Amino acid sequence: MIDLQPSDEQQQIIESVSSYLADHAPIERLTAPIEAVVSQDGALRHAIAGLGVFGIGVAEELGGVGYGIAEEALVAREFGRVLLSPSLLMGMVAPHVALTSENLSLAGEIMSGETAVGAGACITASAESLHGDWHLIDSRDAALMLLCRGDRIGLVGASDLAERRDVLSMDWTLDLERTELAGGFVGVDSASLCRRVNLLVAAYMVGAAEAATQMSVDYACVRHQFNQPIGSFQAVKHRCADMLAASVAAWSQTAFAVLAHADQAADAAYQAHAACMTSKNALFSNGAANIQNHGGIGFTGEHTPHLFVKRGHFMDRIGDADLTHRSALLGKFPSGSHSVVNF
Amino acid sequence: MKIEVTPEETAFRAEVREWLKSNVPKTARPFAGDGVRDFDLNWQRRQYEAGWAGIAWPEAFGGRGASLMEQLIWHEEYALAGAPRSGCCFVGLSHAGPTLIACGTQEQRQHHLPRILKGEAVWCQGFSEPNSGSDLSSLSTKAVVDGDSLVVNGSKIWTSYAQHADYQELLLRTEPGSERHRGLSWVICDMSAPGIELRPIRTMTSAEDYHFCQVFYDDVRIPLSNVVGKLGEGWATANATLGFERGTGFIADQIQNSELIEMLIDMARNRPGADGAGSMIDNPSIATGLAALRADAAAIRSMTYASISRAGQNNPGPEGSIVKLIYSEVAQRARKLSMDILGGDGLETTLAEGLVFFYLRSFASTIGGGTSDIQRNLIGERVLGLPKGPRL
Ligand SMILES: Cc1cc2nc3c(=O)[nH]c(=O)nc-3n(C[C@H](O)[C@H](O)[C@H](O)COP(=O)(O)OP(=O)(O)OC[C@H]3O[C@@H](n4cnc5c(N)ncnc54)[C@H](O)[C@@H]3O)c2cc1C
Numbered sequence: 001m002i003d004l005q006p007s008d009e010q011q012q013i014i015e016s017v018s019s020y021l022a023d024h025a026p027i028e029r030l031t032a033p034i035e036a037v038v039s040q041d042g043a044l045r046h047a048i049a050g051l052g053v054f055g056i057g058v059a060e061e062l063g064g065v066g067y068g069i070a071e072e073a074l075v076a077r078e079f080g081r082v083l084l085s086p087s088l089l090m091g092m093v094a095p096h097v098a099l100t101s102e103n104l105s106l107a108g109e110i111m112s113g114e115t116a117v118g119a120g121a122c123i124t125a126s127a128e129s130l131h132g133d134w135h136l137i138d139s140r141d142a143a144l145m146l147l148c149r150g151d152r153i154g155l156v157g158a159s160d161l162a163e164r165r166d167v168l169s170m171d172w173t174l175d176l177e178r179t180e181l182a183g184g185f186v187g188v189d190s191a192s193l194c195r196r197v198n199l200l201v202a203a204y205m206v207g208a209a210e211a212a213t214q215m216s217v218d219y220a221c222v223r224h225q226f227n228q229p230i231g232s233f234q235a236v237k238h239r240c241a242d243m244l245a246a247s248v249a250a251w252s253q254t255a256f257a258v259l260a261h262a263d264q265a266a267d268a269a270y271q272a273h274a275a276c277m278t279s280k281n282a283l284f285s286n287g288a289a290n291i292q293n294h295g296g297i298g299f300t301g302e303h304t305p306h307l308f309v310k311r312g313h314f315m316d317r318i319g320d321a322d323l324t325h326r327s328a329l330l331g332k333f334p335s336g337s338h339s340v341v342n343f
Numbered sequence: 344m345k346i347e348v349t350p351e352e353t354a355f356r357a358e359v360r361e362w363l364k365s366n367v368p369k370t371a372r373p374f375a376g377d378g379v380r381d382f383d384l385n386w387q388r389r390q391y392e393a394g395w396a397g398i399a400w401p402e403a404f405g406g407r408g409a410s411l412m413e414q415l416i417w418h419e420e421y422a423l424a425g426a427p428r429s430g431c432c433f434v435g436l437s438h439a440g441p442t443l444i445a446c447g448t449q450e451q452r453q454h455h456l457p458r459i460l461k462g463e464a465v466w467c468q469g470f471s472e473p474n475s476g477s478d479l480s481s482l483s484t485k486a487v488v489d490g491d492s493l494v495v496n497g498s499k500i501w502t503s504y505a506q507h508a509d510y511q512e513l514l515l516r517t518e519p520g521s522e523r524h525r526g527l528s529w530v531i532c533d534m535s536a537p538g539i540e541l542r543p544i545r546t547m548t549s550a551e552d553y554h555f556c557q558v559f560y561d562d563v564r565i566p567l568s569n570v571v572g573k574l575g576e577g578w579a580t581a582n583a584t585l586g587f588e589r590g591t592g593f594i595a596d597q598i599q600n601s602e603l604i605e606m607l608i609d610m611a612r613n614r615p616g617a618d619g620a621g622s623m624i625d626n627p628s629i630a631t632g633l634a635a636l637r638a639d640a641a642a643i644r645s646m647t648y649a650s651i652s653r654a655g656q657n658n659p660g661p662e663g664s665i666v667k668l669i670y671s672e673v674a675q676r677a678r679k680l681s682m683d684i685l686g687g688d689g690l691e692t693t694l695a696e697g698l699v700f701f702y703l704r705s706f707a708s709t710i711g712g713g714t715s716d717i718q719r720n721l722i723g724e725r726v727l728g729l730p731k732g733p734r735l
Contacts, residue, residue, distance in 0.1 A: 036550035123687030124615065135690055150618075168693045170703070172550045176690060225478040226733035233732075235716035284679075291547075291706050295476050295714060296501040299547055299707045306547030306706070317687050323617035326628050 004255040006074060013056070013071055017078045020051060025082050027211065027304050036172040036301075039138050041085035042116065049113025054091045062099060063108045069196060073203040073258045077251070080207025083304075083311050085174070086119040086318060087138040089204055090146040093197055097146065097155050100188050106155075110144075117155070118142030121317035123178070125149050129186045130156070136164070136177040137314060147187065148197045148319050154187025171310035172301075192261075195272050197319040199258055202272075202279040205315050206250045209282035212290040212308045213243040219294055236293055243286045250275070250282035270333040276325045283312040356416045362393060363424035372427040374700055375552035380465060380507040383430040387462030396460040397436060404444050404452065405460050411651055415594060422598035431504040435459035435466035439512045441584040442529070446572040451531065455510070467508035469499040469532065469558060470581070476501075477717050478733075479514075480523045480578065484560065486515040486530070488567065488574075493517065493530065495538075495563040501711075505556035506543050508534050513565075518575050523734070529580035531569040538563035548703040549692055593666065594647055600674050601640040607677065608633050611684050623684050632680045639673045661725035664718040671708035671715060678705035 006014060024044055030037055048054070057072040058064020065071075072092050079089050091110060094117040098107040109115040118139025125132025127150025139145055144155040161179040169176035217240050220231030230236045257275035260268040287309035291298035298305045316322050366389055372382050390396045398417050400406020409417060429436055440459045443452050458464035475482040484497025495515060505511065511532040518526030532539075538561040543553035572580030611624035611633060623629050646666050653662070681698050682689045692699045709715040723729040 036545075121687060121690065124619065126619070133687070135687060167691045168549075170690050170692050170699055178691070224474075225476065226481075227478075228733065233716070235719065288675075288706065292709055292714070292716075295710055296471065299710055301545035301547045301550065301552075306703070309706070310547075313682060313689060317690060321617055321686065323626055323628065323683060323686075327618070327626065 004252060004259075010071060010074055013067075014074050014078060016051060017053065017075050018081070020047070021078060021082045021084065025084055027082050027307075030083065030173045030307055031302060031304055038175055039085045039173050041088055042138060042141055044084075045088065045091070045116055046113040048088060048091075049111065054113065055095055055107075055111035057092065058095050058099070058107065058111065062095075062104065063111060064095065069199065069262050070255075070258050072196075072200055073254065076200040076203035077207035077210075080204035080209075081211040083173075083208060083211075083307055085138040086204075086314060087117060087142060089200060090117050090119045090197075090318075092200060093193070094144065094146050094155060096193055096196065097153055097188075100190060100193070115144065116142040118145040118158075119318055120145045120147035120156075121314065122147070122149050122321075123317075125181065127152050130154055131181050131183065131186075133178065133180050134161075135167075135317065136161075136179055137318075138175050139177065140175055146197075147181070148194050150320075151189055151191040151194050152187045153190055153193045153197065154185060156181060156185045156187075160185050171307065171314060173307060174314060191269070194319065195261055195269065198276050199254065199261060199272055201315050201319050202250070202254045202275045203258070205279040205283040205312065206247060206254055208308055208311055208315075209243070209250060209279065209286040210247045212283070212286040212305070213240065213247055215305065216240050216243060216286075216290045216293040223295075230293075239289045239293060243289050246278075246282040246285055250279040253278045267333060270329070273320075273325045273328045276320065277322065277329065280312065280316060280322045280325070283308065283315070287312055352412055352416060355413055356420060359417055359420040360424070362395070363420055363426060366390075366393065367424050367426045371697075372430065374697060375549060375554065377507075379504070380431055382427070383432050384462040384465070386427055387429070387432045387436075387460075389462075391461045396462075397440065400440065400444065400456075400460070404440075404456050415648075415651065418594035419598055422595040422602065425602075426595075428595070431465045431467075431507045432459075432462065434468045434503070434508075434512065435464065435510075438468060438584060439466040439510070442512065442571060442580060445583040446529075446580045448568075448571075450568070451571060455531070458509075464509045465504060465507050466510045466512060467502050467505045467534075469502050469505075469511045469513040471499065471501045473498060473500050473557075477714060480527070482514060482516060482527070484513075484515055485519065486517050486528065486565070487519070488517070489564075491567050492564045493528075493567060493570070495530075495532075495560040495565060498557060498559050500557045501544075501555045502558050503555045505534070505558050506541055506553065510534060511558070512571075514577055514581055517577070521575075524578040526575050527577035527581075528574050529571045529577035530565055531571060532563070532565055533569075536563050536565065546704075547706065548700050552700075593670065594644075596674075597640070597643050597647060597670060600670070600677060601644070603681070604633065604636045604640050604677055607681055607684055608637075610681075614684060614686070617686060623686075629680070629683060632676070632683075636673065636677050636680065639669070639676075643670050643673060661721050664713075664721045665726070667712070668715055668718040668722065674708055675705045678702040 052065045053075055055064035056067050057069050060066035094110045095107040119137040121135040123133035130147050130149055130152055147154055162182050164177050164179045167176050167178045220236050221229055223230045254275040257271035260271040290305045294305050297303050373379055397406030398409050399414050402408035443455055472482050486493035486495045511534055513530045513532040515528050515530055517528040540559040542557045544555050546552045546554045611629055612622055614623045616622055616625055650662055682702050724731055
């Protein structure tokens with residue numbers, strides 16, 4: 001049987017996370033007419049840890065909640081809907097990385113929210129050693145940064161990074177630093193954990209693409225021009241329909257890829273690359289369409305549509321970038337790649 | 344069909360090139376902030392002093408009176424020289440000034456035209472309102488006649504450079520109870536008049552970029568002598584200058600876009616590939632994207648030539664929408680591709696010659712000046728003669 005719908009239990013997880021976020025991290029938190037708001041999401045870390053989110057996919061005997069990557073992806077999608085800080089998303093992957101070196105106490109500290117994790121975004125770094133230039137996103141208070149490049153992943157201590165300096169972030173709601181990892185630390189080789197990063201980024205991007213769709217639909221119903229709601233014009237209506245189609249395609253593929261990954265299916269890599277590409281496409285195209293649907297308001301920095309486009313660029317640098325997925329999808333995959341997962 | 348360049352035109356091109364070479368400002372135009380006004384006015388003054396101001400304006404009104412072909416050459420050379428865009432001088436030079444030439448009184452012309460040309464006055468355009476964007480003729484900011492003045496109440500929005508402007512071309516409803524295009528008036532508004540309040544609005548490009556404003560009018564008094572054209576016939580005045588430069592004004596943007604594409608090709612050759620191997624241009628999606636853009640840029644230029652030669656001395660009319668539609672979408676694609684080539688560096692606004700800033704700015708190109716959807720409606724109805732939708 002193939003079932004891509006969340007079970008009742010999964011539905012409960014979604015609801016607890018989404019209702020928490022609706023109360024404490026509504027998308028409107030990122031706008032203010034006068035101030036440029038820098039993300040305060042780090043302050044939610046303990047509360048989000050309290051929901052069990054950071055250990056949701058970690059086995060119970062290792063101190064986690066005992067679900068898997070499917071539940072992580074459902075949470076990531078909710079994070080994406082409100083453009084929660086990418087560093088909190090990395091909080092779900094970090095315990096798994098800590099466990100590769102059997103560091104149970106570190107994994108525990110991350111899951112409890114005691115230790116903050118930052119999000120590294122690759123500028124140019126070696127997939128052999130992770131050495132190279134990185135951006136750090138919302139990572140100022142983080143003790144550890146999650147870096148992921150190719151098949152290599154690791155948690156690097158804040159003190160191991162040379163010359164951290166502030167740079168002007170394209171998305172002013174995200175704090176951005178530039179740094180270099182010059183030597184020492186090398187991380188571990190784990191195609192599986194890197195794919196986990198990619199898939200959670202994909203789920204996050206789908207959530208954001210879905211939120212952009214909803215925002216456009218809501219606006220198209222209330223904004224009137226020519227004495228009618230703009231949603232009655234086919235240009236706008238069709239754009240909204242395309243936005244939905246892109247999100248549905250991206251979520252379906254992401255859900256399928258997540259299950260293929262969980263089952264260690266032969267075609268897991270292929271499914272994951274396809275999920276990443278469709279979700280990136282969905283967020284970039286829906287982000288742009290959402291701006292267009294809002295007209296002048298969409299171009300302002302006072303409303304939220306622009307943040308979806310910008311978030312697309314940031315998420316694209318965590319894990320594999322769009323261009324990498326495109327090249328990878330032309331590669332050879334194990335037989336069965338185009339059929340049903342070998343459950 | 345022919346391409347023929349006269350010796351006079353060749354000489355004109357050489358003259359323009361020479362002058363631009365030694366006069367284009369050496370410092371880059373500030374992206375945003377208060378420095379913008381001074382920068383733009385200084386550059387305008389410099390052009391005025393050398394006799395280039397108002398390239399398309401008739402000589403009788405102080406302009407250069409250049410022929411269409413000369414305008415084309417001017418704008419081509421202007422872009423190739425990397426000259427700054429007219430910025431906050433744009434509305435005065437390309438819209439308000441030409442409107443005064445077409446519909447203004449002697450006094451209005453004498454007072455305003457020299458100031459625009461000399462870079463002494465900045466104009467802004469107050470047409471759009473919070474509830475009237477695509478549907479401009481539904482506008483409701485109203486003015487009532489009181490003695491020899493109009494008294495204005497209401498609000499305009501998205502007024503580019505309003506905070507730098509001395510004057511505003513203001514489209515108002517002057518006949519109470521009138522509907523749509525009827526009962527509107529085109530009025531010169533002094534931005535220092537009591538009762539005007541500005542709220543600068545931040546754009547998505549950067550937290551410092553307050554490109555436009557919402558403007559509020561609370562019993563603002565404007566002398567009736569500031570009405571341009573007839574009272575109640577402002578719609579005709581507003582349309583008198585649509586396509587004033589017959590499309591030549593956009594040539595500079597188009598060539599700058601071509602230059603951008605060439606620059607991106609170089610950049611793609613020189614930047615390491617996405618996975619550290621080879622260079623960016625080895626990536627097939629970057630390479631085909633760039634090739635397609637190069638072709639589109641060439642075609643846009645040819646389209647502009649075609650529409651100018653078709654129009655001759657006439658207004659290009661709704662066909663201008665075709666160039667705008669294609670240009671704005673190609674420009675957006677070029678900017679998006681620049682982000683792919685920039686890779687991780689693209690997360691920083693400060694890097695790479697404003698590439699990120701202008702990428703973000705490109706989202707405006709399918710919205711400002713009539714959205715791409717509205718352009719498509721215009722093409723469908725006014726060029727192709729398709730059945731009408733809601734009245735445009
Ligand atoms: C950078 C920038 C600078 C600007 N500068 C100025 C200025 O200096 N002065 C000035 O007066 N204005 C200015 N504008 C305003 C601009 O003209 C309006 O934003 C534009 O006309 C759209 O109006 P709106 O923003 O109200 O969007 P709306 O009209 O509300 O449009 C919302 C969406 O509905 C769509 N839509 C609306 N009607 C239809 C239809 N009939 N068929 C199909 N789709 C439709 C639109 O395409 C859009 O996607 C500027 C705008 C920008 C972005």
